[in-house]
Amino acid sequence: MGIIMRAVVKAAAERGIEIRDDWREPEAGPGEVLIQVAAASLCGTDRELYEWSASAQAFALDLPAVLGHEGSGTVIGLGEGVTSFKIGDRVAMESHLVCGECHACRSGSAHTCERTRILGMHIDGVFAERVAVPADICVLLPEQVSLETGALLEGAGVAMHAIQRSGYAVAGQNVLINGCGPVGLVIAKLALVLGAANVVAVEPNPFRQQQARALGVTVLHPQDDVAAMCREIAGTRGGFDVAFEVSGVRGVLPPLFEALRREATLVTIGHPGEPAAIDIAQWINKKGITLRGIYGRRLWESWDQLLLLVQSERLTLDWLVTHRLPLEQADEAIDLLSGDAGKVLLVPGLASS
Numbered sequence: 001m002g003i004i005m006r007a008v009v010k011a012a013a014e015r016g017i018e019i020r021d022d023w024r025e026p027e028a029g030p031g032e033v034l035i036q037v038a039a040a041s042l043c044g045t046d047r048e049l050y051e052w053s054a055s056a057q058a059f060a061l062d063l064p065a066v067l068g069h070e071g072s073g074t075v076i077g078l079g080e081g082v083t084s085f086k087i088g089d090r091v092a093m094e095s096h097l098v099c100g101e102c103h104a105c106r107s108g109s110a111h112t113c114e115r116t117r118i119l120g121m122h123i124d125g126v127f128a129e130r131v132a133v134p135a136d137i138c139v140l141l142p143e144q145v146s147l148e149t150g151a152l153l154e155g156a157g158v159a160m161h162a163i164q165r166s167g168y169a170v171a172g173q174n175v176l177i178n179g180c181g182p183v184g185l186v187i188a189k190l191a192l193v194l195g196a197a198n199v200v201a202v203e204p205n206p207f208r209q210q211q212a213r214a215l216g217v218t219v220l221h222p223q224d225d226v227a228a229m230c231r232e233i234a235g236t237r238g239g240f241d242v243a244f245e246v247s248g249v250r251g252v253l254p255p256l257f258e259a260l261r262r263e264a265t266l267v268t269i270g271h272p273g274e275p276a277a278i279d280i281a282q283w284i285n286k287k288g289i290t291l292r293g294i295y296g297r298r299l300w301e302s303w304d305q306l307l308l309l310v311q312s313e314r315l316t317l318d319w320l321v322t323h324r325l326p327l328e329q330a331d332e333a334i335d336l337l338s339g340d341a342g343k344v345l346l347v348p349g350l351a352s353s
Contacts, residue, residue: 008127034077071126072150159186179247227258
């Protein structure tokens with residue numbers, strides 16, 4: 001049977017997961033590295049996969065699969081042909097595996113590759129003691145960047161991509177963020193690091209409101225008149241310069257459009273569960289607002305810039321982590337995502353309580 005290990009597995013197309021202690025350890029095939037997982041971070045997608053929601057089913061998983069797409073670890077094995085890493089290297093992992101051959105990949109837009117496969121969905125992921133992945137998706141961590149921080153880089157890279165997609169429209173500008181989950185909070189932190197004049201966040205959860213205030217952000221509740229307050233702050237500009245929609249909640253776009261000045265930019269990050277109506281004539285044509293969306297990270301610009309900011313200590317990420325749990329408590333970790341929690345880490349080296 002070979003060497004076995006512990007892993008969190010989505011075994012069937014139904015609600016739930018399995019905590020296995022007899023999962024076969026992978027081997028590093030050609031072009032792959034074998035990684036001892038140090039930490040794996042959960043996100044909202046993991047909760048959707050657990051619930052087996054319609055959005056989870058749309059990913060068309062190759063079942064059974066070890067879950068987990070945000071992680072870091074140490075290289076302990078090299079497959080044939082791998083020369084870019086050595087045993088002992090500490091790495092983080094990009095979760096999107098692109099084809100490298102299509103027009104998008106060959107023209108600098110690999111993050112939009114239509115053949116994208118995803119770690120933890122189409123190949124076994126990082127909710128395990130060890131994982132084998134293509135060396136091409138690994139990112140070497142600088143010495144001063146911890147393995148725990150490395151597990152946060154994939155999610156933080158989404159925030160970096162959102163800033164990039166806005167055309168870096170945050171420096172000296174008024175910035176509005178809808179949703180203060182980890183991605184929204186990192187967008188807020190990046191906006192402040194890059195010199196935003198004002199950052200306003202909209203969030204109903206008291207715990208997340210507190211996290212945003214700790215960053216120095218002005219926090220509003222969705223029931224507040226967000227547009228009126230933004231116009232008051234903006235004065236003669238007529239509204240805010242850029243907005244980021246991170247929640248994916250239905251009905252949130254109209255107040256964001258209202259809060260923006262003419263010819264501002266709105267970037268959508270959250271994935272709504274249903275189509276959203278947009279008044280093209282009012283917001284796009286007459287008001288001239290630019291609407292943009294993002295998916296994942298730009299390969300590899302988002303990683304390069306994010307690591308530069310982390311390495312320079314202009315940006316820290318460890319404050320995002322509120323819980324650390326062993327693999328055996330993956331069910332509890334997923335439950336925490338719906339409560340008062342920031343980033344929840346599964347740490348294979350932790351003993352079960």
